[in-house]
Amino acid sequence: MVAGRYLVTGGAGFVGSHVVAALLDRGDEVVVLDSLSTGHRAAVLPGARLVVGDLADDELVEETLAGQPWDAVLHFAALSLVGESMADPFRYIGVNVGTGVRLIAACARHGVRRFVLSSTAALFGGGHSAPIDEDAACDPGSPYGESKAMLERALVWADRVYGLRSACLRYFNAAGADPAGRLGEDHTPETHLIPLVIDAALGRRAGLTVFGDDYPTPDGTCIRDYVHVSDLAAAHLAALTLLDRRSLRYNLGNGRGSSVREVIASVERVSGRKVPHHIAGRRSGDPPSLVAASGRIIAEAGWRPRHTALDDIVRTALDWRAAHPQGYRSSPSA
Numbered sequence: 001m002v003a004g005r006y007l008v009t010g011g012a013g014f015v016g017s018h019v020v021a022a023l024l025d026r027g028d029e030v031v032v033l034d035s036l037s038t039g040h041r042a043a044v045l046p047g048a049r050l051v052v053g054d055l056a057d058d059e060l061v062e063e064t065l066a067g068q069p070w071d072a073v074l075h076f077a078a079l080s081l082v083g084e085s086m087a088d089p090f091r092y093i094g095v096n097v098g099t100g101v102r103l104i105a106a107c108a109r110h111g112v113r114r115f116v117l118s119s120t121a122a123l124f125g126g127g128h129s130a131p132i133d134e135d136a137a138c139d140p141g142s143p144y145g146e147s148k149a150m151l152e153r154a155l156v157w158a159d160r161v162y163g164l165r166s167a168c169l170r171y172f173n174a175a176g177a178d179p180a181g182r183l184g185e186d187h188t189p190e191t192h193l194i195p196l197v198i199d200a201a202l203g204r205r206a207g208l209t210v211f212g213d214d215y216p217t218p219d220g221t222c223i224r225d226y227v228h229v230s231d232l233a234a235a236h237l238a239a240l241t242l243l244d245r246r247s248l249r250y251n252l253g254n255g256r257g258s259s260v261r262e263v264i265a266s267v268e269r270v271s272g273r274k275v276p277h278h279i280a281g282r283r284s285g286d287p288p289s290l291v292a293a294s295g296r297i298i299a300e301a302g303w304r305p306r307h308t309a310l311d312d313i314v315r316t317a318l319d320w321r322a323a324h325p326q327g328y329r330s331s332p333s334a
């Protein structure tokens with residue numbers, strides 16, 4: 001594809017920043033719109049232009065979109081924690097759906113032809129014993145998942161009414177870090193399993209709390225499909241090539257589940273250190289098992305994850321966290 005021009009909301013966040021890197025690496029022009037409320041200035045690589053501002057600021061969104069033409073708008077900016085959404089459901093639904101729908105409408109007004117939504121495995125509730133494909137019933141187990149389901153539906157209407165083609169990319173558990181060491185995962189507070197297990201191994205926290213060991217899984221802990229964030233970034237580029245033809249919905253994972261206990265064992269193997277941990281009660285909203293069937297994007301777009309081994313994913317995350325003890329605050333441009 002020839003070099004293009006992309007607007008990336010939430011491009012200073014974990015997945016967004018890796019997608020920005022992939023676009024820059026192939027020579028595209030990128031504008032990032034991010035409030036930096038959870039994202040990091042240092043996560044926006046030099047080469048991209050950063051506009052600091054909130055998606056709730058309609059005027060700013062209008063002004064930014066007016067600087068077209070855009071080859072696509074990629075929308076990552078959102079509240080994204082399953083557990084937090086159970087505690088504050090209408091904030092999640094209100095913010096994610098409100099800002100998302102207004103952005104979609106603004107894109108339609110400005111004649112944007114292609115839109116990519118950062119969607120989620122949280123569209124699918126519990127009770128899946130086999131890998132989940134795109135035909136599985138959408139039955140969100142949390143308000144977070146519900147907010148993304150609503151945006152996916154809004155995009156169906158944007159396509160039918162305005163011809164705005166969209167790719168809804170349902171990430172399973174994004175993990176790892178840029179293998180070149182430029183970017184990593186840094187949330188405050190951190191709630192994601194792999195960075196927490198790594199920090200416990202590195203002695204940066206007292207230990208890990210395992211949320212429940214009484215799930216109907218082989219070892220009793222929850223199973224997730226950890227997929228490398230750079231593989232997710234590559235999936236965005238692959239999906240963009242197909243978007244001129246029609247709208248797309250893809251489930252993105254490795255097709256292999258790992259339990260919380262298996263993640264702990266992997267971090268122990270890769271780091272050579274013990275991970276102190278204890279078992280506590282379940283975390284509200286957590287489905288027992290979420291594993292992707294990604295055959296559709298493999299067949300249609302030729303995407304294939306490269307970092308399929310859990311230890312490989314963990315190693316890239318460990319390398320970045322070891323080199324950045326304060327996360328992006330350890331970066332010179334932070």
Ligand code: UFG
Pocket residue numbers: 080081082083120121122171172173174191192193194196208209210211212222223224260283286290
């Ligand atoms: N877990 C623990 N202890 C912790 C943190 C997590 O046992 O301290 C467990 C959770 O209970 C869960 C698993 O580790 O079973 C993974 O939890 P994460 O918080 O890392 O990830 P989630 O599966 O809750 O959610 C992530 C993203 C969502 C996305 C979802 C898709 O945060 O945005 O993956 O599966 F929707």
